[in-house]
Amino acid sequence: MRLWPSSRVAKPKQFIDFFGTGRTQLQSTFDRMAGIISIENIIVCTNYEYAHLVREQLPELPEANLMVEPVNRNTGPAVAWAGVTIHRRCEDASVVVVPSDQFIVGEDKFKKCVLEGLEFVDNNNLMLTMGIKPSRPEPGYGYIQMGDPTPVECITKVRSFTEKPERDFARLFMESGEFLWNTGMFLANLNYLRMFFIQNIPELPFRLASLKDREELTNEEAMAYVQRYFPSYPNLSMDKAVLEMSDNTFVMNCDFGWADLGTWHSIHECMQKREGDNVVIDSEVLMEECRDNIIKLPKGHIGVINGLDGYIVAEEGDVLLICKKSDSSALIRKYVAEISLRYGEKYI
Numbered sequence: 001m002r003l004w005p006s007s008r009v010a011k012p013k014q015f016i017d018f019f020g021t022g023r024t025q026l027q028s029t030f031d032r033m034a035g036i037i038s039i040e041n042i043i044v045c046t047n048y049e050y051a052h053l054v055r056e057q058l059p060e061l062p063e064a065n066l067m068v069e070p071v072n073r074n075t076g077p078a079v080a081w082a083g084v085t086i087h088r089r090c091e092d093a094s095v096v097v098v099p100s101d102q103f104i105v106g107e108d109k110f111k112k113c114v115l116e117g118l119e120f121v122d123n124n125n126l127m128l129t130m131g132i133k134p135s136r137p138e139p140g141y142g143y144i145q146m147g148d149p150t151p152v153e154c155i156t157k158v159r160s161f162t163e164k165p166e167r168d169f170a171r172l173f174m175e176s177g178e179f180l181w182n183t184g185m186f187l188a189n190l191n192y193l194r195m196f197f198i199q200n201i202p203e204l205p206f207r208l209a210s211l212k213d214r215e216e217l218t219n220e221e222a223m224a225y226v227q228r229y230f231p232s233y234p235n236l237s238m239d240k241a242v243l244e245m246s247d248n249t250f251v252m253n254c255d256f257g258w259a260d261l262g263t264w265h266s267i268h269e270c271m272q273k274r275e276g277d278n279v280v281i282d283s284e285v286l287m288e289e290c291r292d293n294i295i296k297l298p299k300g301h302i303g304v305i306n307g308l309d310g311y312i313v314a315e316e317g318d319v320l321l322i323c324k325k326s327d328s329s330a331l332i333r334k335y336v337a338e339i340s341l342r343y344g345e346k347y348i
Helices: 025-034 048-057 075-089 107-122 167-176 190-200 208-213 219-232 238-243 264-270 328-343
Strands: 044-047 066-069 094-097 102-105 127-132 142-149 155-163 179-189 249-254 257-260 284-288 294-296 302-306 311-316 319-324
Touching: 025 048, 025 102, 044 048, 044 075, 048 066, 066 075, 075 094, 075 190, 075 219, 075 238, 094 107, 094 190, 107 127, 107 179, 107 249, 127 142, 127 190, 127 238, 142 167, 142 238, 142 249, 155 238, 167 179, 179 190, 179 238, 179 249, 179 257, 190 238, 257 264, 264 294, 264 328, 319 328
Parallel strands: 044 066, 127 249, 284 302, 294 311
Antiparallel strands: 094 179, 102 257, 127 179, 142 155, 142 179, 155 249, 311 319
């Protein structure tokens, strides 16, 4: 909800054409991966609330490649389920896990990094994450400390991981040259991925990995089997599982442009600025004596703004947000809670 009101419960940011390109973030991610691997090998995981949006936006995705979670259990169990699904089709495959809500510049460089990463995990039993050199002391990102080198120049062992440090620590990390931003993208060969989940999540009441050995089950039966047990899985992110619970994780220092579309502030940092360091996203705006703002208005609306300094102006449907850009995440959480209580969840 940090991109509220543009991102709403009914249609989160990954299902929005946020930049006016004609493709949503989900579609852009799909297009990017389809340029690397065949569509038949792309698996999409989503919650049951958003399955209809995935089908609507990705009609070319085979139905058997859509993993619909009955409840939200974060990315760990979702990746485990997708891994088992792929493993049942191809035992010697390797996978790359990518979020659907990221901003990436330099498609050729991204493809090169993915292919090099897949080659590395093909030949090594380990988890590989993709990191980006920090360009600013961003406290909203995770920081991976690079450790011992490997024969591949851009890949090192992970020494430590710090999730969303204070800004002063983020500055120290950036200035040291030893840390990379965590992109949330992971690679592994499937045999190791299976062992990774068995070894690192022993409390799973039902191990998805065991489905691999149930060859008599059809895809539909396997799907029903998982749906039955999914609510009892732990709520666990891949970031925590890979970077905090495993000592066999490596990081690739990637050189493509990247930003997590998690906050208005991060979008302002990564996008091209107009005069006065203003960022205007797919909107018609007349601005005078304004600086350091981020503006996003609906199609057909015109904004006339004078004398604004360091603000977010975002309108979507029946909600208009105007607030200081600094500390916007905390403010938006507060406003979302208050609006929900006063006026109802339809505005959230």
